[in-house]
Amino acid sequence: MGIALGGIATIDPVIQQNPIFFTAVMAGTIIGSHAPDFDTILKLRNNAVYLRHHRGITHSIPLMIFWGLFISGIIYLIVPDIPYINIWFWTALAVFLHVLVDIFNAYGTQAFRPFSRKWVGLGFINTFDPVIFSAHIIGFAFWLLGASPVKTFLIIYFLLVLYYLKRFWQKKVLERKIRRSFYNVEGIFTSPTISQKIWRVAITTKDKFYVARANDGNIQIVDQFERTPVPDTEIMRVAKTDQNVDAFLSFSKVYRWEQTEYDAYTEVRFIDLRYRSKDHYPFVAVVKITKDLQILKSYTGWIFSEAKLQDKLLIEDL
Structure with missing residues (x-):
């Protein structure tokens, strides 16, 4: 650009x-x-x-x-x-x-x-949008062939404005369909994919989180979770003081939590529901806390396998 x-x-x-x-x-x-x-x-x-x-x-x-x-x-x-x-x-x-x-x-x-x-x-334009990228490549090609860059890119940008309006309209149509299909909808979080027809969707209702995939307007639920508030416990209060968890919570718009007890520590995990990819939720924050409420290790970021996540959380002295 x-x-x-x-x-x-x-x-x-x-x-x-x-x-x-x-x-x-x-x-x-x-x-x-x-x-x-x-x-x-x-x-x-x-x-x-x-x-x-x-x-x-x-x-x-x-x-x-x-x-x-x-x-x-x-x-x-x-x-x-x-x-x-x-x-x-x-x-x-x-x-x-x-x-x-x-x-x-x-x-x-x-x-x-x-x-x-x-x-x-x-949430209606992909971070890398092939239509926008291709439009610029075509514009550069015309420019190199001798076309006026002013006329070329003004035309392209006019067409891209129409494209943005089209994608915005697609999102609004999808949101209206979701609100008609689910009760007590409190939040809809859309994330377009490279495909023009496919959208990732996270839906928040009064009692549940739904993770869905919309393909050409057809909404398919791929996951659902009970919407359980984060408890006000000692473990959770300690977890929230960790810089990785704190950064995650300051950014994530819709997430669920898990707490798993092990012999030497408790693992608390926060999982963003917006970015599901190949049956995996890559954007997480995880913290390991000892029985005497000391933070052992933590991590936040995008990671695409459980094995790699555990490598990041490896505690050598355990």
């Missing part, structure tokens, strides 16, 4: 007529379109820090303003003859577009900080 936006920027005659200005703007839109995800570096620290902060403050209103000013300012220092307002406008637009697009997938962002810390994830 950063490259496409750089192409659209040639609508400005100042940018179109000067290769140095065009290169500067292209650098701004490419860097700006990635800047909010610079927090990915937090994964080098640990999953808990990454989970708590990814798509958080870096996608907030103050940081959106900062990224545009900072990146365009650096470019202006390197190429001082460029018109600053032009480079700032297109860079800031690239940053804004990144955050806007992130709102439409299931993961979401905290885009309205500092006014609200609520995660906004509308």
Whole structure:
């Protein structure tokens, strides 16, 4: 999207007529379109820090303003003859577009900080959407063949707006069908797949959690669980103090819990129900607690097999 936006920027005659200005703007839109995800570096620290902060403050209103000013300012220092307002406008637009697009997938962002810390994830565009990706590849091909990047990408983006509206409408139709099919629905969490016809769905009712798969509008329940509140026990209070569990609970919108007793420790597990894949729930938080309420080991993140999860939780002295 950063490259496409750089192409659209040639609508400005100042940018179109000067290769140095065009290169500067292209650098701004490419860097700006990635800047909010610079927090990915937090994964080098640990999953808990990454989970708590990814798509958080870096996608907030103050940081959106900062990224545009900072990146365009650096470019202006390197190429001082460029018109600053032009480079700032297109860079800031690239940053804004990144955050806007992130709102439409299931993961979401905290885009309205500092006014609200609520995660906004509308859940009707896949994190990797082949239609959007292919549209850009087609646009680049036409550009390389000599077509105007302005006309090409304005047409593509107009069509993508229609595509977004179509996906939004599909989600609303699915939600209406779910509300007609289930009693006491309190929450519906949709997660589109790469296929246009298939959606993952987690449904919260007064008494149960349902995990479903919608295929061309046909809703199939693949799992259901009793909706049991997290008990106010010593074990659970200790579990919630763990940084991995705390990060998971701050992010997850719909989850269930399990508590398993072993000879040397108790395992508490929190399982997000939105991301079921191949009979497995990959997004979890797990903590092992001794009988005297000491935390032995914990983990949170996406992991796709029980064996790998237990490797992460391996306690050598046991």
